[in-house]
Each structure stands twice: as C-alpha cells, then as structure tokens.
Amino acid sequence: MRTLVTIVAILFSAAPQPCFGSRVVTVDIEGIVHPVTADIVGAAIRQAQQKHADAVLIRINTPGGLLDATRSIVEEVFHSPVPVIMWVGPSGARAASAGFFLLECGDIASMAPGTNTGASHPVALGGGQMDPVMKEKAENDAAALMRAITTHRGRNQDAAEKAVRQSVSYTDREALDLHLIDLIASSPALLLKQLDGREITRFDGQRETLHFAQAQITPYPLSLRQRVLRGIADPNIALLLLVLGAVCIYAEFSNPGMVAPGVIGSILVLLGLTALAMFPIDWLGAALMILALVFFALEAKFVTHGVLTLGGAAAMTLGAILLIDTTLPELRIRWTTALAVSVPFALITTFLLSIAVRARRNKVVTGVEGMIGQIGSTVAELNPAGTILIRGEYWNARADSRIPPSRPVRVTGVDGLTLRVEQTEREDS
Numbered sequence: 001m002r003t004l005v006t007i008v009a010i011l012f013s014a015a016p017q018p019c020f021g022s023r024v025v026t027v028d029i030e031g032i033v034h035p036v037t038a039d040i041v042g043a044a045i046r047q048a049q050q051k052h053a054d055a056v057l058i059r060i061n062t063p064g065g066l067l068d069a070t071r072s073i074v075e076e077v078f079h080s081p082v083p084v085i086m087w088v089g090p091s092g093a094r095a096a097s098a099g100f101f102l103l104e105c106g107d108i109a110s111m112a113p114g115t116n117t118g119a120s121h122p123v124a125l126g127g128g129q130m131d132p133v134m135k136e137k138a139e140n141d142a143a144a145l146m147r148a149i150t151t152h153r154g155r156n157q158d159a160a161e162k163a164v165r166q167s168v169s170y171t172d173r174e175a176l177d178l179h180l181i182d183l184i185a186s187s188p189a190l191l192l193k194q195l196d197g198r199e200i201t202r203f204d205g206q207r208e209t210l211h212f213a214q215a216q217i218t219p220y221p222l223s224l225r226q227r228v229l230r231g232i233a234d235p236n237i238a239l240l241l242l243v244l245g246a247v248c249i250y251a252e253f254s255n256p257g258m259v260a261p262g263v264i265g266s267i268l269v270l271l272g273l274t275a276l277a278m279f280p281i282d283w284l285g286a287a288l289m290i291l292a293l294v295f296f297a298l299e300a301k302f303v304t305h306g307v308l309t310l311g312g313a314a315a316m317t318l319g320a321i322l323l324i325d326t327t328l329p330e331l332r333i334r335w336t337t338a339l340a341v342s343v344p345f346a347l348i349t350t351f352l353l354s355i356a357v358r359a360r361r362n363k364v365v366t367g368v369e370g371m372i373g374q375i376g377s378t379v380a381e382l383n384p385a386g387t388i389l390i391r392g393e394y395w396n397a398r399a400d401s402r403i404p405p406s407r408p409v410r411v412t413g414v415d416g417l418t419l420r421v422e423q424t425e426r427e428d429s
Helices: 002-014 035-050 067-078 098-105 132-153 157-165 172-177 188-195 224-232 235-254 260-276 283-301 307-322 335-361
Strands: 023-030 055-061 084-088 094-096 108-111 116-118 169-171 199-201 207-209 216-219 375-378 385-390 393-399 408-415 418-423
Touching: 023 035, 023 188, 035 055, 035 067, 035 224, 055 094, 055 098, 055 188, 067 098, 067 132, 084 094, 084 098, 084 188, 094 098, 098 108, 098 116, 098 132, 098 157, 108 172, 116 172, 132 157, 157 169, 169 172, 188 216, 224 235, 224 260, 235 260, 235 335, 283 307, 283 335, 307 335, 375 393, 385 418, 393 408
Parallel strands: 023 055, 023 216, 055 084, 084 108, 094 116, 393 418
Antiparallel strands: 116 169, 199 207, 375 385, 375 408, 385 393, 408 418
C-alpha cells in the first residue's frame, strides 16, 4: 500500500501543471509630460502591484515636458515593485527631451524601428537667454540626473550626457549601438516575446528573470478624473474654457435668475484654472489678460471709437501667447487660438457692457419712479390739492401754487399716492 501511494505521488508531481500566462499592464505617455502624466504612471504601477502583474509596459511618444513631472515619474519607476519596460513607439514616435530621461530610467529601454530620442538640453522657460550661472546650474543638474539614471541601469553615461549637454539626438539603431537601449522591437507583443527569459537587475540590485510566455497585455483604464484632467491639460483648451466661462458668468450677472449660464460658467472657469495650474504661468501674460478686461469695461463707459476695444484685443492676444512660461511649442498657446478667442471676446464683451451701461442711464419708465417727468392735465383747480389726469388715470395731486383746471402739469415727485406737480407750457400729446 505504501509503495502504491509513493508511485501515485511521483506520477502526480511529474504531471504537467496548468500554465497561466503572465500579465502585463500597459500605459501611454502621449504628448506633453505634465503632472497628470506622473499621476497616471504612478496609478498604473500601483494597479500592477495590486493585480500581481509581471511588468508595466510604458509606451512613450512625447516631445518633452516639465522637469518636475519627469522627476516624479523617474522616482515612481525607481521604486516600482514590478519591472518597468519603456518602449518608444510606434514607428515615427519620439522620446525627446524629458522623454529621453523616461526611456533611460526603465528596467528595459526599447524603441520601435524609425523612432528617435535625445535632445534633452535644459532651456530657459521664458524663451529668452538664460543667465550664464543659472544655465550652468540647470545643465549640471539635468546631467547629474542622467548620470544617476544610467549608472543604476548600466547604460552608456557619456552618450546619454551628450544628449543633455549638447542636445544630441539618436535614432533607434544609433541608440542600440551606443548601448542606450536594450533592444529594438516593432510592437509590444514582439517586445515581450524577445524579453521572455531575460534576466534584469532591478534598481535595488536584485536580479529577476522575466517570464512573458503567453503574456496577457492589459491596458490601464483611466479614471474619470484622469480622463478629464488629461483632456483639459492643454493651454489652448484651458484658455477657451476660461473665456467661455467668463462670458457665461457675465451673461448671468446681466440677466439675474437665468441660473444655467452662471452654473456652466463657474464650472468652465474652474476647469480652465485647474488646467492652467499644471503649467508655469508668466505673470506678465496674466497681467496683460487682466488689462484687456479693464480696457473692455472702459470702452463701454467712455466713447473712444473702438480704441480701447482694439487695445484690449491686442492685450488679450499678447497675454494669451505669453501666459505659459515655456519654450516648448506644444505647451504654448498658439497665435490662431489667441486671435480666435480674443477678438470675438472683445466684441461680445464690449457689446454686452454697452447695453448694460445704456440701460442704467435710461430713464425709468415703470413703477412709481416712472411717473417723474410725466405730463398730465388738471381736472379741477389745484389749490393747492386736487385731481389730475395722467396716462389715462386719475391721480390725487398737490402743487405749490394755484393751477386752474385743464392746464398741463408735470410730475416732480411722489408722496405715497399723491403726486407733486408744477404747471408747464408743454402739452401732453
């Protein structure tokens, strides 16, 4: 009996075990690198840890972005409990500027054929010439970060540092030959196939073998908050949201009780301010935007024949262009957007303000105040009180002097239900 049990145990242990494919969570870094990008990457890494995924695959296609957000992503990758694979793709994509830092910080760095990377020299945010001392500090700081990354990843420090100090760019083949990346793959599926069985050294020094047989690729699902923030994380969209929100709020103040414009405008303004908060703001641009609003308001009050309106439109256009403090074209507000927003906004705002000002200057024609200045006629003698006929109605009236009957009178004041009048030569038509 004991022998039979032993034979059954041996057969059971020798039987092939069911093979479950590995799981890889994928996430995209598309467009500008900003705080929302860092939030998405961090959330994807945490989800991969919770679901016991074998790796996180990050697809990169970016012209660059903000250095603070880049550092946050690098920190997330260094402390990731699961391996992080960086892949620049598809063909035609790039990992420029900040993207080069992200490519190098991964446990695996790879590129698709026909992609490029590098050009990571720090630039002045305002677009002008950087102070020599500040330029040296920024360059040394970025170079030190790149050396730290390549040292821990075992990649070519000299070639990587040239991309920072000399803005050198590399094609996929050049990056592979210079040992800046580990391999070239045309798709994520082929990349995982090439990595199956490969041994890597994690940031903490531990060695780990990758197993990607029958890998199941699972895209990281963005939350509603992340989708909204990523959708509005564009200075051009942020400007549109702010302007539309301002017009809606003004419409609510002009016509109290409509409610809907005020609610919609408040939401749009908050979304616009949230989007702009992600980017470095140039206070000169912000001051020009405020100055434009002042010009529009003054145009409605003073007759300048459009001079203030033109000045406001010019100030808003320049303010919009200077609003974001960066040299990256993708982070700046385009001329076309600035003009398309400032000119209609100038015309609409000035028109609405002029209507409101004229309405306040017009004589009141309703209620008790509307009786002031109206012309009527005496029904009987006012001595000093009596009755007058005005606007088809009989009113009690009082005058400071005697007024014969059937004489025109003008209303000068109202005391309750009694009108104060004076005799006039003007006849009521």
